Amino acid sequence: MSDTAAAHPAQGHHQELGFIRTYIFSLDHKMIGRQFLFQGLFMIVIGASLAMLVRWQLAWPETAVPGLGFIPEPYIYAGPNGGGIIPPQTYNALFTMHATIMIFFVVMPIMIGTFGNFLIPLMIGAGDMAFPKLNMLSFWVAFVSGIVILSSFIVPGGPAAGGWTSYATLSARAQYTGVDLGQNLWIIALLINGVSSLMGAINYITTIVNMRAPGMHYFRMPLTVWSLFITAILLLLALPVLTAALAMLLFDRVAGTSFFLPEGGGEPLLWQHMFWFFGHPEVYILVLPAMGVTSDLLSTFSRKPVFGYHAMAFSMIAIAFLSWVVWGHHMFISGMNPLLGTAFMMTTMVIAIPSAIKVFNWLGTLWGGTIRLTVPMLFALGFVSNFLIGGLSGIFMASTPVDIFIHDTYFIVAHFHYVVAGIVFALFAAVYYWFPKMFGRMMNVPLGMIHFVLTYIFFNGAFFPMHFLGVAGHMRRIYNPTQYEFLQPMQHWNVFITVSALLLGASQLFFVVNFFWSLFAGKKAEQNPWQANTLEWTAAPTPPPHGNFLTQPIVYRGAYEYSSPEVKEDWLPQDKNLGVSAATRAH
Amino acid sequence: MLQWLPENVSTFGPEIDSLFYLIYYITAVVFILVTVLMVLFLVMYRDTGDRRATYSHGNTTLEIIWTIIPAAILIVLSFMSVNTWAKVKRHAPESDFEIAVAAKQFNWEVSYAGPDGKLGTDDDVKFDNDIHVPVNKVIRVQLSSKDVIHSFFVPSFRLKQDAVPGRTILVWFEATKPGKYELPCAELCGFGHSGMRGWVYVQTSDEYKKWADETLAPKPQ
Numbered sequence: 009m010s011d012t013a014a015a016h017p018a019q020g021h022h023q024e025l026g027f028i029r030t031y032i033f034s035l036d037h038k039m040i041g042r043q044f045l046f047q048g049l050f051m052i053v054i055g056a057s058l059a060m061l062v063r064w065q066l067a068w069p070e071t072a073v074p075g076l077g078f079i080p081e082p083y084i085y086a087g088p089n090g091g092g093i094i095p096p097q098t099y100n101a102l103f104t105m106h107a108t109i110m111i112f113f114v115v116m117p118i119m120i121g122t123f124g125n126f127l128i129p130l131m132i133g134a135g136d137m138a139f140p141k142l143n144m145l146s147f148w149v150a151f152v153s154g155i156v157i158l159s160s161f162i163v164p165g166g167p168a169a170g171g172w173t174s175y176a177t178l179s180a181r182a183q184y185t186g187v188d189l190g191q192n193l194w195i196i197a198l199l200i201n202g203v204s205s206l207m208g209a210i211n212y213i214t215t216i217v218n219m220r221a222p223g224m225h226y227f228r229m230p231l232t233v234w235s236l237f238i239t240a241i242l243l244l245l246a247l248p249v250l251t252a253a254l255a256m257l258l259f260d261r262v263a264g265t266s267f268f269l270p271e272g273g274g275e276p277l278l279w280q281h282m283f284w285f286f287g288h289p290e291v292y293i294l295v296l297p298a299m300g301v302t303s304d305l306l307s308t309f310s311r312k313p314v315f316g317y318h319a320m321a322f323s324m325i326a327i328a329f330l331s332w333v334v335w336g337h338h339m340f341i342s343g344m345n346p347l348l349g350t351a352f353m354m355t356t357m358v359i360a361i362p363s364a365i366k367v368f369n370w371l372g373t374l375w376g377g378t379i380r381l382t383v384p385m386l387f388a389l390g391f392v393s394n395f396l397i398g399g400l401s402g403i404f405m406a407s408t409p410v411d412i413f414i415h416d417t418y419f420i421v422a423h424f425h426y427v428v429a430g431i432v433f434a435l436f437a438a439v440y441y442w443f444p445k446m447f448g449r450m451m452n453v454p455l456g457m458i459h460f461v462l463t464y465i466f467f468n469g470a471f472f473p474m475h476f477l478g479v480a481g482h483m484r485r486i487y488n489p490t491q492y493e494f495l496q497p498m499q500h501w502n503v504f505i506t507v508s509a510l511l512l513g514a515s516q517l518f519f520v521v522n523f524f525w526s527l528f529a530g531k532k533a534e535q536n537p538w539q540a541n542t543l544e545w546t547a548a549p550t551p552p553p554h555g556n557f558l559t560q561p562i563v564y565r566g567a568y569e570y571s572s573p574e575v576k577e578d579w580l581p582q583d584k585n586l587g588v589s590a591a592t593r594a595h
Numbered sequence: 596m597l598q599w600l601p602e603n604v605s606t607f608g609p610e611i612d613s614l615f616y617l618i619y620y621i622t623a624v625v626f627i628l629v630t631v632l633m634v635l636f637l638v639m640y641r642d643t644g645d646r647r648a649t650y651s652h653g654n655t656t657l658e659i660i661w662t663i664i665p666a667a668i669l670i671v672l673s674f675m676s677v678n679t680w681a682k683v684k685r686h687a688p689e690s691d692f693e694i695a696v697a698a699k700q701f702n703w704e705v706s707y708a709g710p711d712g713k714l715g716t717d718d719d720v721k722f723d724n725d726i727h728v729p730v731n732k733v734i735r736v737q738l739s740s741k742d743v744i745h746s747f748f749v750p751s752f753r754l755k756q757d758a759v760p761g762r763t764i765l766v767w768f769e770a771t772k773p774g775k776y777e778l779p780c781a782e783l784c785g786f787g788h789s790g791m792r793g794w795v796y797v798q799t800s801d802e803y804k805k806w807a808d809e810t811l812a813p814k815p816q
Binding site for chain 1: 599601614618619632643647652653657658662676679742743755760779788
């Protein structure tokens with residue numbers, strides 16, 4: 009492992025690469041990580057805006073949305089005062105694209121693309137990724153898939169409108185949704201995106217296996233790296249299944265193959281099996297990095313070793329294994345053999361155990377600490393709080409009889425937003441925490457605090473009442489809840505949720521302002537502003553040069569030696585050699 | 596929170612609801628416990644500058660306890676769910692009352708057997724979106740779809756089943772109270788998904804007989 013890593017410090021000499029090689033076609037994992045970040049942040053604005061339109065329609069159905077009148081019919085119907093009314097077809101496209109963008113173009117690029125790229129080499133003491141050119145290609149392929157998915161908004165017929173799950177047969181024939189090219193572009197965008205993720209996954213795995221610094225044993229790696237490692241393995245194994253399913257769907261649509269169409273001998277449930285065989289590991293692909301980051305931040309800001317490090321690592325491994333045998337819980341009422349439902353209920357109940365272990369260990373980490381409520385810490389705690397709710401609400405759906413009632417209602421919408429949208433808390437935590445490393449400046453603290461408080465309040469205001477709607481039987485993906493008599497008494501909750509969601513969206517302005525202001529005018533970051541133990545803060549200069557480390561760091565211990573009795577300070581860097589004279593120690 | 600559950604009027608509904616309540620109470624206790632501890636820790640162990648954090652890497656006994664207790668609860672929950680699930684989805688009771696519902700964009704096409712007493716023949720009597728059934732009788736429904744996946748959802752019966760093109764799925768219910776109950780489609784089925792809605796009219800046996808004599812004459816066997 010040391011020979012590859014040792015080859016890099018030689019590049020520590022600053023080389024002028026020119027604008028294009030530095031900022032566009034960069035081979036440096038840190039620049040590629042930042043490129044993924046900017047792409048993800050751009051896409052989150054689009055994904056969130058789509059959600060706002062969905063919420064508007066649900067609270068005040070078929071009333072004009074201010075400022076939307078510029079979009080031509082039939083996509084938007086003109087309303088009074090320059091507003092526009094969302095028709096049902098557009099509504100279906102809105103929630104389809106909201107989910108697609110948030111999952112594949114926001115959470116994956118940021119949690120995996122940005123932080124995987126930026127952090128893995130820095131945290132394990134490597135000069136760069138194992139395959140820098142593959143890494144660059146991975147970003148540019150992701151960029152192309154982003155262009156393809158955005159282009160589907162402007163093609164005739166509009167973008168895909170069959171849900172992000174694109175269940176066949178609805179998605180397999182253009183006549184069923186009325187969307188032809190848009191759905192094809194959706195498939196193609198995800199196919200391209202899958203190639204990008206595969207390239208990233210191969211790179212991450214190779215880098216972690218081969219390029220750890222001397223002394224960086226697997227069980228000395230920070231849990232962030234562990235989580236990204238497991239995520240990469242899941243990606244590598246899950247994405248080919250999605251790719252196969254997407255290719256079959258595309259063939260059904262354009263070549264008449266009928267893999268999923270019964271009139272041609274196909275089977276609609278085959279799509280669901282393939283989609284969820286990918287889709288359930290995908291949920292953990294999204295959430296594992298958030299868990300890793302949260303574990304690290306909770307430990308750092310409690311000034312205390314992570315509670316049960318091995319339990320944390322093994323519970324992630326357990327989640328990864330179990331994630332392959334729970335996909336059927338998405339299909340309890342699909343017409344799949346009910347005996348399979350019983351089996352998948354059992355496996356689903358079992359996967360809740362490692363998730364519970366993680367929550368209890370996070371509590372254990374806080375216990376007895378000296379807790380510093382910094383902005384990244386607050387967001388990490390927010391993630392724990394959301395994951396707790398999302399994890400517990402999952403138990404309702406796991407119980408097959410209860411699922412009969414709450415399946416495809418707002419209860420599930422509440423559940424997956426607490427888990428997947430809850431990841432945004434870990435995402436913000438990570439941005440606030442590593443911003444100084446990425447850009448050399450600190451983010452503004454008061455603005456960050458306001459951002460947290462508002463985001464936490466309005467997030468819960470937007471998503472918690474969705475449980476109430478689900479209990480009342482409110483179906484997901486319906487255009488107009490007031491069409492149903494049994495839902496009319498609940499409509500005030502829809503209004504409450506929408507107001508919270510709009511305020512949640514508006515609260516993000518505090519982040520946008522903070523981010524761009526700090527980028528240019530933030531306080532210059534110290535070398536180790538959080539007094540952390542991991543190599544990116546203790547061994548790599550800020551900002552890290554090409555090649556990251558001036559000399560090869562050597563690792564002596566795990567990442568969590570906070571408040572160790574061996575030293576006076578309450579942190580003990582992974583690369584600090586205590587075996588030398590006291591004079592060096594005092595430095 | 597569970598007061599918002601629609602009124603239940605089916606025979607298996609109470610079993611589903613009691614599981615719902617049970618999980619609700621268990622998760623509420625866990626939620627409150629974890630949240631209270633978390634807030635307590637954040638207050639008790641905030642950094643005051645005069646104390647050093649406890650240097651601890653964990654506790655194996657605790658790890659074992661908080662693995663085994665949730666595992667036990669979850670396994671018991673699974674076993675409690677198995678029978679109700681089997682009752683609703685696997686062992687439909689025999690009945691001489693069987694109808695067919697074919698879902699299509701964006702209607703429920705309901706068929707009653709015609710004079711020949713058989714479903715699926717030319718003399719079937721068909722309705723769009725209206726199902727009439729007698730109270731306190733097991734009703735079997737042959738559920739199918741003509742185009743995309745739909746989902747047969749009667750909130751008051753605690754009943755939901757996807758209708759899948761290419762196959763016929765048997766669902767059943769026994770309503771316990773006369774009334775008019777909404778039957779929305781619960782699976783995205785296209786631009787008309789919202790508003791794809793039928794009604795189940797549960798009638799007393801006399802009322803039902805009157806309706807059947809007038810509408811289906813002669814009544815289905």
